[in-house]
Every structure is written in structure tokens, then in C-alpha cells.
Amino acid sequence: MADRPNIVLVHGAWADGSSWSAAIERLQATGYHVTAPQFALTKLADDAARLRHVLTRKDGPTIVVGHSYGGQIMTALGADAPNAVGLVYIAGFGLDEGESIGGLLAQVPPTPAIAHLDIDDQGFAWLPVDDFLNHFAADVDPTKARVMHAVQQPLHASALEEVMGPPAWKSFPTWFLVAEGDQTIPPDAQRQFAARMGATTTEIATNHVAMVSHPDEVVTIIETAAAAPVTA
Structure with a gap:
């Protein structure tokens, strides 16, 4: 339907655009124009x-959805994200100005999924297969989780220390899915992000990659955001 907003899906670390496949199928089936670009x-x-750049290519209002580190990317758009009318965080980072992921994670013991990061000679952090299967994607079918591990996109370790500028969530309506069983980003941290955003929040019993293990619930949140009135 022409009056529906576009949907842009932002993958996080140790994933790629294919992590959104189940959500894309569902959204396309109900008439949404969906884009899931790849990020380096x-x-x-x-x-x-x-x-x-992806947002500038859209022809109208757009809902931006970020998972995990994809929430960090989305937040870094600031107040003038082109064509954006709403932000949806799926177990994502929603930092405030002056904060870093490393600073946040230093406040708590390492979560199981990132306790044994494998940093290569170029500074990229990879998840070992055991941690990926048993903690990062613990509620995903093991065969599918192994495919996800094979296509994982590593995060440069320096990203953990990058400091957030003015966050986009202060300028757009927000929705947040808290993953109650998350072993990558602490669920309490997600709740804190959502609360200070004033986000419309849903909690579900899922691990970190909710869009893979619980695509119906994720799509429901996205469609709720897409149906919200656009405010000037």
C-alpha cells in the first residue's frame, strides 16, 4: 500500500542483513517496502x-529498526535522520550523548556471549562458535545458528570505545523490544535504555536474536510503529 511507510532494517554485530530474512518475508507479504542493507x-x-545514504534514497516516511549494535548505528543518526519518522530497537543499544558501549559493559561482568571475543590481527572481534550457538543465538535452531555463525560480520573492537553524539531517540518516537533472556546485552540495560527514551516497550521471552527466533513478535512491534501517526 502506497500510504505505508518504508522499513529499513539495521543488522548488528556478528550478523548481517540476512538475519532479518523472516521479518522481511512477513513485512513484504503485507505490503511494506523493506530494505536491509549491509554494514561494514x-x-x-x-x-x-x-x-x-540508504535513508536519503527512500521516497517517503521511513521506520528505522536496529538490532543490537544496529541500535548504536541508528542512534548515531542524530536529530536529522532523512525521511525517518520512528525508531524501533530490537534488543539494541540506545546510548545517550557521551556514553560508549565499552563504558556501559565495564559496569557489569562480561555477558556469556561476549566473554571470549576472538580479536584478529586487524582488530576485528569474532564470536567463537560455542559462544555463538549457546549464548548469542541460544534459542535458534542449531542448524540455522551454524549458518548464522558462518556469515557473521565481525565488529571492529574500537567501536566499543566510540562515544555517542546527540542521540536520534531524543528527536523521534521510539519502540523497544526487550529480550528477557538476552545473554549478549543485559536485559536490565535494555530496560534502562527504553525507560529513558520513553519508548513504547514490549518484553518477550527470547534470547538476543529475536528477529530470528521470534519474527512474529518482532514484526508486530514494527507494524505498530509503522501504524503510528506521523508527527511534524
Whole structure:
């Protein structure tokens, strides 16, 4: 339907655009125009510039959806994200100005999924297969989780120390899915992000990659955001 907003889906670390496949199928089946670009995950500014470019190519209002580090990319758009009318965080980082992921994670013991990051000689962080299967994608079918591990997009370790500028969530309506069983981003941290955003929040019993293990619930949140009135 022409009056429906576009949907842009932003993958996080140790994933790629294919992680949104189940959600894309469902959204396309109900008439949405969906884009799930690939991100290099080398530097926050570069990833945000990539997302901004994708948004400039849209022909109208757009809901931006970010999972995990994809929430960081989305947040870094600031107040003037082109064509954006709403932000949906799926177990995502929603930092405030002056904060970093590393600073946040240093406040708590390492979560099981990221306790044994494998940093290569170029500074990229990879998830070992055991941690990926048993913690990052713990509620995903093991065969599918192994495919996800094979296509994982590593995050440059320097991204953990990058400091957030003015966050986009202060300028757009927000929705947040808290993953109650998340072993990557602590659920309490997600609740804190959502609360200070004033986000419309839903909690479901899922691990980190909710759009893979619980695509119906994720799509419901996206469609709720898409149906919200656009405010000037």
C-alpha cells in the first residue's frame, strides 16, 4: 500500500542483513517496502553515513529498526535522520550523548556471549562458535545458528570505545523490544535504555536474536510503529 511507510532494517554485530530474512518475508507479504542493507562495522561514523545514504534514497516516511549494535548505528543518526519518522530497537543499544558501549559493559561482568571475543590481527572481534550457538543465538535452531555463525560480520573492537553524539531517540518516537533472556546485552540495560527514551516497550521471552527466533513478535512491534501517526 502506497500510504505505508518504508522499513529499513539495521543488522548488528556478528550478523548481517540476512538475519532479518523472516521479518522481511512477513513485512513484504503485507505490503511494506523493506530494505536491509549491509554494514561494514568498521567505524560508527562510517556505518551511520551508510545508513543515512540508504535513508536519503527512500521516497517517503521511513521506520528505522536496529538490532543490537544496529541500535548504536541508528542512534548515531542524530536529530536529522532523512525521511525517518520512528525508531524501533530490537534488543539494541540506545546510548545517550557521551556514553560508549565499552563504558556501559565495564559496569557489569562480561555477558556469556561476549566473554571470549576472538580479536584478529586487524582488530576485528569474532564470536567463537560455542559462544555463538549457546549464548548469542541460544534459542535458534542449531542448524540455522551454524549458518548464522558462518556469515557473521565481525565488529571492529574500537567501536566499543566510540562515544555517542546527540542521540536520534531524543528527536523521534521510539519502540523497544526487550529480550528477557538476552545473554549478549543485559536485559536490565535494555530496560534502562527504553525507560529513558520513553519508548513504547514490549518484553518477550527470547534470547538476543529475536528477529530470528521470534519474527512474529518482532514484526508486530514494527507494524505498530509503522501504524503510528506521523508527527511534524
